[in-house]
Amino acid sequence: MEQEFYTAKEVAEILKKSIRTIYRDAQNGEIPSVGKRPNIRFPKEAIDILAEVNLQNEDNALSFSVSTVAESWAKRELNRPYEDEDTVPFKTVLEWRKRNNDITMNLRRGKTVLGWVTFLPLDEEVALNLVYGQIREKDIPPQAVKKWTDPKLSVYVPVIEVISTGKLGKDKILGAELIKRTIKWATSLTIQHDIKNWYAVGATPEGQNLLEDLGFKLLVTQDEGKRKGYTLATGDQQAKLINKFATEMGGTNGSPQTSKKASN
Structure with missing residues (x-):
C-alpha cells in the first residue's frame, strides 16, 4: 500500500506550529520526514499519531460530559442553515431532556465543544420504527424516552458528530477520540x-462502516443503500468487541459524521 504524505503547511496546521518550526523540527529529528526542502514530505500516519499524543498531553485536556x-x-443555531423537514425541534429536545437529562455527551476542550453523541433509551417498538423508517427522530414523543434505570431498554443512537475544523488530519484525530469515549460510555x-x-441508522458510507466495524448487524436497507438500519444485541461476544475497541482503537475504517452543523 502506497504511503500517504502531508505537506509542511498541512503539518503546521495539524501540530499548531509555524512552518519554520516544522522545518526546524524535521531537521532536528523531532518530526518524521522524507526528503529535503523544498520537496520535503511528512508521512501522514506518523503525523496523525504525533498529533494524537500531543492532543492527549495538552494542558487544556479533552473532557467528555453531559x-x-x-x-x-x-x-441548533449551528444547524439552522441545514435544517430540513426531519430536523428535531428544540422544544422536542428539551422535552426529551426533562425525561432523561443524560442522553447527550459532549467532547470538549475547555469550554469549547468539539463534538457530541446522543443515546436515546426507548421502548423496543419505537426503536424498531426508527430503524425501519416508519418514523423519524422528530416524531419520537417525549413519553417514549426512558430513564436509564427503567427495565428492558433499547437504545437508539441518532448522532455521533464532530464539528469540522477544516483540517482533515485534526478532524480525524478528534473523531477517533469521540468514538473511543462514546464506546466507553x-x-x-x-x-x-x-x-x-x-x-442505529447509517446514513453515510462512513457511518455504515463504523457500525459494521463495531459489530452491529444489518437489519434493513433503504433508499438504494443510502440508509441502513442496524442492531447490536447485548451479550458476551459484543461486550468483548466493544471493550477491544474502547482500549485499542486509534482509528477506524468508518468515522463519525464531520460537519459544521449539529443534529440535535
Missing part, C-alpha cells in the same frame, strides 16, 4: 443498566 441546555441551543451504561439492544 451537554447543557445552552449547548443544545448552540447546536456505551460499555458503562450496558454494565450498569438493563439494556437489551442497541439500534
Whole structure:
C-alpha cells in the first residue's frame, strides 16, 4: 500500500506550529520526514499519531460530559442553515431532556465543544420504527424516552458528530477520540443498566462502516443503500468487541459524521 504524505503547511496546521518550526523540527529529528526542502514530505500516519499524543498531553485536556441546555441551543443555531423537514425541534429536545437529562455527551476542550453523541433509551417498538423508517427522530414523543434505570431498554443512537475544523488530519484525530469515549460510555451504561439492544441508522458510507466495524448487524436497507438500519444485541461476544475497541482503537475504517452543523 502506497504511503500517504502531508505537506509542511498541512503539518503546521495539524501540530499548531509555524512552518519554520516544522522545518526546524524535521531537521532536528523531532518530526518524521522524507526528503529535503523544498520537496520535503511528512508521512501522514506518523503525523496523525504525533498529533494524537500531543492532543492527549495538552494542558487544556479533552473532557467528555453531559451537554447543557445552552449547548443544545448552540447546536441548533449551528444547524439552522441545514435544517430540513426531519430536523428535531428544540422544544422536542428539551422535552426529551426533562425525561432523561443524560442522553447527550459532549467532547470538549475547555469550554469549547468539539463534538457530541446522543443515546436515546426507548421502548423496543419505537426503536424498531426508527430503524425501519416508519418514523423519524422528530416524531419520537417525549413519553417514549426512558430513564436509564427503567427495565428492558433499547437504545437508539441518532448522532455521533464532530464539528469540522477544516483540517482533515485534526478532524480525524478528534473523531477517533469521540468514538473511543462514546464506546466507553456505551460499555458503562450496558454494565450498569438493563439494556437489551442497541439500534442505529447509517446514513453515510462512513457511518455504515463504523457500525459494521463495531459489530452491529444489518437489519434493513433503504433508499438504494443510502440508509441502513442496524442492531447490536447485548451479550458476551459484543461486550468483548466493544471493550477491544474502547482500549485499542486509534482509528477506524468508518468515522463519525464531520460537519459544521449539529443534529440535535
